[in-house]
Amino acid sequence: MACWLSLFDSITVSLLNNKKYKHLSENYMSPRASLVSENRESVLRTFARLFSVILILTALLLAFLTWQRTVSNEHQRLAHTGQLMAQGMRSHLSTFELLLNSMADELVYRDVFTNPAAGDAFLARAQETDVGLVGFGLVGLDGEFISASTRELRAPLPNVVTHGESRESFQRVVEEGRFHIGRPYFFEAVGEWIIPMRVPVYDDQGQLRAVLTAGNRLDGGHASWARMPISSATYLSVVRADGYLNYLHPLPLEQQRRNELFTEVVPSSLQDILTQGRGFYHYQDTALTGPGASYLWIEPVADYDLAVISATSRSAVVQRWMTNMVMPSLLWLIFALVTWLGYQRAARLLRRADREVQDKREALQRSISQYHELTRLIPIGVYQFKLTQQGRHEMTYTSERFRELLGLQDALEQSDSLAQYVYNQLHPEDALAFYKQQERATKETRDFYWEGRLIQGQKERWVSVHSVPSNEPSENGRLWNGVVADITERKEAEHQINLLAFYDALTQLPNRRLLRQRLEKAVRIATAKEEFAALLFIDVDKFKQLNDSYGHAEGDRMLREIGDRLEELVRDYDTVARLGGDEFVVLLSRLSNQSDKAAAEVEVVLQKIERLLNEPFRIGQQTTRITLSTGITLIDGSEDDIDIILQQADQAMYRAKDAGRNTQCFYDANIQQMITEQLELQQDLRHAMNHDELELYYQLQLDREQQVAGVEALIRWHHPTRGMVMPGVFIHIAEQSGEIVALGDWILQRACRQLVEWQNHATRSDWTIAVNVSVRQLRAEDFAEKVLITLAETGAKPDKLVLEITESMLLVDTEQVIEKMARLKRVGVKFSLDDFGTGYSSLGYLNRLPIDELKIDQSFVRDMNQGEHHKVLIRTILSLGHTLSLTTIAEGVESEEHFRSLLALGCDRFQGYYFAKPVPPDQLP
Ligand SMILES: Nc1nc2c(ncn2[C@@H]2O[C@@H]3COP(=O)(O)O[C@H]4[C@@H](O)[C@H](n5cnc6c(=O)[nH]c(N)nc65)O[C@@H]4COP(=O)(O)O[C@H]3[C@H]2O)c(=O)[nH]1
Incomplete structure (x- = not known):
């Protein structure tokens, strides 16, 4: 029983723990998750009903089987009884037949036909041996008794032939001449029911003379078969072949009943069964066993044309079956009772569990409604979905705000198409980041975070999405919880801040800060892709005047228009920025990877800028045109310091301004380095003059006989760190800075x-010294005066001094220069026109110059043997010089070939490494 109850317990537990119950707790977040628990009691009841049906079926089966068994037992028993009866009967009859035949022989032997009294005595003695016998009688063929065992039998005994009940059997014995059992009949002579058994009696000649009959008492019980222990409710009957009963147990006592039974044949239905022979039968009609159906066993009695029927009534079998059913029924009842108790117990448990579930559910619902209330109040959408192993997004919960944010219809709420619905809203520019994040988060089971835009109809909405995977994977997937927030306002504020921080308030163009960022990016790209970018610093010429003349409002308007025009012409990935005032910057990206091509591309843009900004601007009631000074620096990634790049463009712009505005200047790194060096040298030079770092070298000038006619003074600077610095490096610096004046002095x-020193020198007293004069020196008002003073102060002879000037010096203030030269010339100072042939000389012009010597530039000399053209040029210069009565001198004579050629052409003097290099005075010959 305990075991049975525990079965119910386990069913209950499994009911309590079933999947749907679990589902309830798992999906508590889902508003669609059923919060109404299933009526598990009704499930249990159904189970109990089913069980009851099974119980009933079991009971029926049990009853049926018991019935089967009972009937089978009955079958066995009846068969056994029938067989016993048949055997006993056969044995008895055969014994009795033998006895009768023996007696018949004895009677013949005792000559009973002649002495009937002897027969009487014999028969009387024989009768005493068996109380079941009414008596013996020897009946002649005429039916009259010859002898009889009892007095009653002897007289007056009826004639058997005429006597109804015995005639038939008597005649059969006479006819068949063998043992025969007659039908039972009431033998009035003795007042008893008897079964006659007869044998034929033959005399010594074998002549049938009589029939010996034994009258067996029907209820005498002397026969062994009649004394068989027969259980109650069992009926035994012996039926003859002619359908009459021969014996019946239990015998009815009433005469009437006996008459009915033994004087009528058994029902035809029974006879039909009897004809079927040995076997077990269910007999439906009323017969033998009393009213109602019965079960029969038919057992033929061999040799005697009799059949034994052992029978029992159906009601008796039912009764026995019921008796058999007592124990199983009892067990079944106990079983049913225990089942019922188990059901009650399970129902009680379920009710209790239901109550608990209900309590929990109510608490959960309260909690969920609070949760809903909260999610409605907070401006953040909350959602939960299950990511299945097949990659489907099954939404398990979405808050009202979530649906509102995504513009969701309820129909979509739970379906996977929600994911598609969201994908469709992604702004194309932000979608890629979304998918990448999603892929990474899914693959690595980590937080998903994305900020981006959704396109909802005509509107754009910024949202931030943050979802977190649950730690434990659930059945066929993993739950993710997430929040979605509308960050449109924040993004707009950020945009505004961004605008203020990164854009110029007036023109809305990127400001310096944003320009720096873009510039950094451009440098990175230029480095990575090995291509050029360019930074253009544009300054509007004379903007200040325009601004002052037309007012700031008009000035601002103009600046905005300049910005707009610039923006118009650049490509998307270029940047136009305003740095303040009238300074604009254009950052050009993705230029060629070759500097010259990149510069050419910039040139094209510059031309466009110029064209566009040269279009008239409306300012006030008038129109005006503007010009620009533009500084350009090319960016190749080698310089990554943004400040330096900006400085370079700035510098280039100032150079453009210096060059007279409306100009464009490219920044050049070499120039820059040169400028730096120049600045350093400029500073050092001042120092050099006071610290004896300068020295004059002298290079010989020879006449046609190769005699030294003079020298050219060439300055050398013994720099403390750089070593020897050549004049080509520092003279023009000194010129630019103005130091040249002091240096020239x-x-x-x-x-x-030196001239004074050489005045008394044996070989050098006639030498002239040619001194280079710079343009600044020459242009100085007091140049001639200074030379005169120096000559006077030193005591040098003016005719030994040759001042070398270049053609370019004569281009500006020519008249004043000529005047100064003339003044000096008057005192004997000579002038040599240096680098002749490279400048702007013309015959008429030369004619007016107070010069004594034409100095052929060394470039002509160097190349004179390269081609006829240069020779022709030198010849022209020489003939020009001779025509004007000027001495001609060639510099840069480096070989004998040079010398011979020049000599042949008629050159007067020669200077060059072929003869001597510039050397300090003490090394001169
Ligand atoms: N390749 C080659 N070069 C030769 C040969 N013969 C002479 N030279 C060089 O040619 C230059 C001649 O001077 P320059 O034309 O006046 O050109 C001068 C002159 O314009 C300027 N300079 C030199 N000294 C002074 C100076 O004291 N005052 C001024 N104002 N300028 C000077 O600097 C320039 C360069 O002077 P240096 O370097 O001394 O260079 C000198 C000299 O060394 C030769 O056969 N082959």
Whole structure:
């Protein structure tokens, strides 16, 4: 029983733990998750009903089987009884037949036909041996008794032939001449029911003479078969072949009943069964066993044309079956009771569990409604979905705000198409980041975070999405919880801040800060892709005047228009920025990877800019045109310091301004380096003059006989760190800075002193010293005066001093220069026109110059043997010089070939490494 109850317990537990119950707790977040628990009690009841049906079926089966068994037992028993009866009967009859035949022989032996009394005595003795016998009688063929065992039998006994009940059997014995059992009949002579058994009696000649009959008492019980222990409710009957009963147990006592039974044949239905022979039968009609159906066993009695029927009534079998059913029924009842108790117990448990579930559910619902309330109040959408192993997004919960944010219809809420619905809303520019994040988060089971835009109809909405995977994977997937927030306002604010921080308020163009960022990016790209970018600094010429003349409002409007026009012409990936005032910057990206091509591309843009900005601007009531000064620096990624790049463009722009505005200047790194060096040298030079770092070298000038006619003074700077610095490096710096004036004075002084030193020199007293004069020196008002003073102060002879000037010096203030030269010339100072042939000389012009010497530039000399053209040029210069009565001198004579050629052409003097290099005075010959 305990075991049975525990079965119910386990059913209950499994009911409590079933999947749907679990589902309830798992999906508590889902508003669609059923919060109404299933009526598990009704499930249990159904189970109990089913069980009851099974119980009933079991009971029926049990009853049926018991019935089967009972009937089978009955079958066995009846068969056994029938067989016993048949055997006993056969044995008895055969014994009795033998006895009768023996008695018949004895009677013949005792000559009973002649002495009937002897027969009487014999028969009387024989009768005493068996109480079941009414008596013996020897009946003649005429039916009259010859002898009889009892007095009653002897007289008066009826004639058997005429006597109804015994005639038939008597005649059969006479006819068949063998043992025969007659039908039972009431033998009135003795007042008893008897079964006659007869044998034929033959005399010594074998002549049938009589029939010996034994009258067996029907209810005498002397026969062994009649004394068989027969259980109650069992009926035994012996039926003859002619359908009459021969014996019946239990015998009815009433005469009437006996008459009915033994004087009528058994029902035809029974006879039909009897004809079927040995076997077990269910007999439906009323017969033998009393009213109602019965079960029969038919057992033929061999040799005697009799059949034994052992029978029992159906009601008796039912009764026995019921008796058999008592124990199983009891067990079944106990079983049913225990089942019922188990059901009650399970129902009680379920009710309790239901109550608990209900309590929990109510608590959960309260919690969910609070949760809903909260999610409605907070401006953040909340959602939960299950990511299945097949990659489907099954939404398990979405808050009202979530649906509102995504513009969702309820129909979509739970379906996977929600994911598609969201995908469709993704802004194309932000979608890629979304998918990448999603892929990474899914693959690595980590937080998903995305900020981006959704396109909802005509509207754009910024949202941030953050979802987190649950730690434990659930059945066929993993739950993710997430929040979605509308960040449109924040993004707009950020945009505004961004605008303020990164854009110029007036023109809405990127400001310096954003320009720097873009520039950094451009440098990175240029480095990575090995291509050029360019930074253009544009300054509007004379904007200040325009601004002052037309007012700031008009000035601002103009600046905006300039910005708009610039923006118009650049490509999307270029940047136009305003740095303030009238300074604009254009950052051009993705230029060629070759500097010259990149520069050419920039040139094209510059032309466009110029064209566009040269279009008239409306300012006030008038129109005006503007010009630009543009500084350009090319970016190739080698310089990654943004400040330096900006400085370079700035510098280039100032150079453009310096060059007279409306100009464009490219920044050049070499120039820059040169400028830096120049600045350093410029500073060092001042120092050099006071610290004796300068020295005059002298290079010989020879006449046609190769006699030294003079020298050219060439300055050398012994720089403390750089070593020897050549004049080509620092003279023009000195010119730019103005130092050249002081330097020129120093050189002149030195050269004049040298002349004085050489005045008494054996070989050098006639030498002239040619001194280079710079343009600034020459243009100085007091140039001639200074030379004269120096000559006077040093005591040098003016005719030994040759001042070398270049053609370019004569281009500006020509008249004043000529005047100064003339003044000096008057005192004997000579002038040599240096680098002749490279400048702007013309015959008429030369004619007016107070010069003594034409100095052929060394470039012509160097190339003179390269081609006829240069020779022709030199010849022309020489003939020009001779025509004007000027001495001609060639510099840069480096070989004998040069010398011979020049000599042949008629050159007067020669200077060059072929003869001597510039050397300090003490190394001169
Ligand atoms: N390749 C080659 N070069 C030769 C040969 N013979 C002479 N030279 C060089 O040619 C230059 C001649 O001077 P320049 O034309 O006046 O050109 C001068 C002159 O314009 C300027 N300079 C030199 N000294 C002074 C100076 O004291 N005052 C001024 N104002 N300028 C000077 O600097 C320039 C360069 O002077 P340096 O370097 O001394 O260079 C000198 C000299 O060394 C030769 O056969 N082959």
